Amino acid sequence: MGRITLEKVRKAFGDVEVIPPLDLTIEDGEFVVFVGPSGCGKSTLLRLIAGLEDVSDGEIRIDGTDATLVPPAKRGLAMVFQSYALYPHMSVRKNIAFPLRMAKMDPAEQTRRVEAAADVLNLTDYLDRRPGQLSGGQRQRVAIGRAIVREPAAFLFDEPLSNLDAALRVGMRLEISELHKRLATTMIYVTHDQVEAMTMADKIVVLRAGHIEQVGSPLELYRAPRNLFVAGFIGSPKMNLITGKLAEAQGATTIGIRPEHISVSSESGDWKGTVGVSEHLGSDTFFHVTCDGMSEPLTVRVGGEVDIHYGDTIFLTPDAQQLHRFDADGLRIP
Template sequence: MGAIELKAVEKWFGDVQVIKGVDLSIQDGEFVIFVGPSGCGKSTLLRMIAGLEETSRGQVMIDGRDATAEPPSKRGLAMVFQSYALYPHMSVAENMGFSLKTAGASKAEQAEKVAEAARALRLEDYMDRRPKDLSGGQRQRVAIGRSIVRDPTAFLFDEPLSNLDASLRVEMRYEIAKLHQQLASTMVYVTHDQVEAMTLADRIVVLSAGIIEQVGAPKTLYERPDNLFVAQFIGSPKMNVIALPCDGLRLEGAPANAAHLGIRPEAITIGSKGQGEIDGTVDVAEYLGADIFLIVDCGAAGKLTVRTHGEDELRPGAEVGLSFTPEKRHFFDGAGLAIR
């Protein structure tokens, strides 16, 4: 079992409160990802679960027991850090089995669990190598394997892929997703990378300034954000937001209390000037192969990002009209809360 529950947890550093009464339930076997801007408290919250940071107030429950005062070694959790922290003088097999050795496990048990982890992570061909002879992705797999052999209650990942280049991050995302499917273990993961969050998570926890802004499945957060912060944080490129009322905006059907209109780049279609909700001039065209992102200067509404097909031929300076898909419009009140 690997259920984790946070009950009104707070973290203070002197007079500064960085975690402000967070409540969160993580189910056994769930993959939950913490995201948010730098300084929002996501890594601090993960370290509080691990026991590496003291919980100032509230409770950390693991499998129904109060683990708030327990040291990290008693919580049954395994943490994978941004740095691999492998022993350079040890082989891959020795690195992976070291925690079992120090715990007094027999050589047979060590060999069995290390071999099982190696198969899961496709490391069988590297067991005799030293860390210096491995790629970054292979080192990260060894670090994960070192955690697997301990058969933990849950895995905690603190930005494990941030040191890897783009191609290796893609590879390791696949490895971690497959690992979660194989092990069916609880995983709590911190990242600043939205692609990691959207592709890996069962649920995403969006944090800002020590509070939870919204918790939900990636699709829910993308399509039904609770507030302006989540609307603009989730999604790349981010949601376009127009303050209401706005000169030049031909908008019908807006709620009376709407202070902002949000529209995703892919929910805007390009037409002739005078058509749709607003006119603008193409400022920049970013060609990405299958897609083109157009930055359109719409005067008082600001610069809106439009996602179009890669075969479109619009050039900077072209005058266009933008139409917003009616069912994809998002409205927010003066406090930034979604109007349903």
């Protein structure tokens, strides 16, 4: 079981309130990602759940039991940090078993759990090596293994992939997602990378300045962002946001259109523009187009290689069914 409920949870450091009162429910077995810009409070919120920070007000319940004042070690949670925090003089086996030895668990049970975790994480052949003999991705798997052996009610990940290079991040992203499917255990994952959030989460919690801006599945947030902040944060490249007369004609203060929902023509279209910098990614190409009457260039996504070059005049037509409208307060207009 791993249902976690936050009721009016608030955190302040002195007179500075970093997390205003918020409510959130994480269901048993969910993979929930906290995402937002640096300083939005996502790591602080995770540490409150873990018990590494004291709650200023409110209540945290784990499987229905009030855990607000329960010490971290007794909450039944396991945390994986950004740094691997491995003991360099110990073997992989001893690093993974360390929390079990501290709990004075029966040696036979320690061995069983360590070998089971190593099998899940493909570390069986590395159990007798030391951390210095492993790659970054393998070290992170060891840190995860140390959490797995505790058989927690939930795993808490605090930006665990930020120390890895791009290729390893993709690989570990898939491994952690696969691990969640195999263990069927609640996981809470903190990241500032919205691509990680979109590809891994069952449910995303978007935070800004300690406030929850929106909670929902990746596709819910992508298709129906609640406000301008979520619209501009979720999606890569981000949504094009347009103000002025074009927005007013749609009965809105701001309209949004994603790069893939704009068609391109060299002959005619709704918006005339000049091609600026292009980004060729093989399967996709992104054009940055300066359009008449718009203060910011639009990003347009097209497939593969197209015969369009810097300085060309092109015409853009947005898919009317995919336009997003926002009012003067930045809230979505249904």
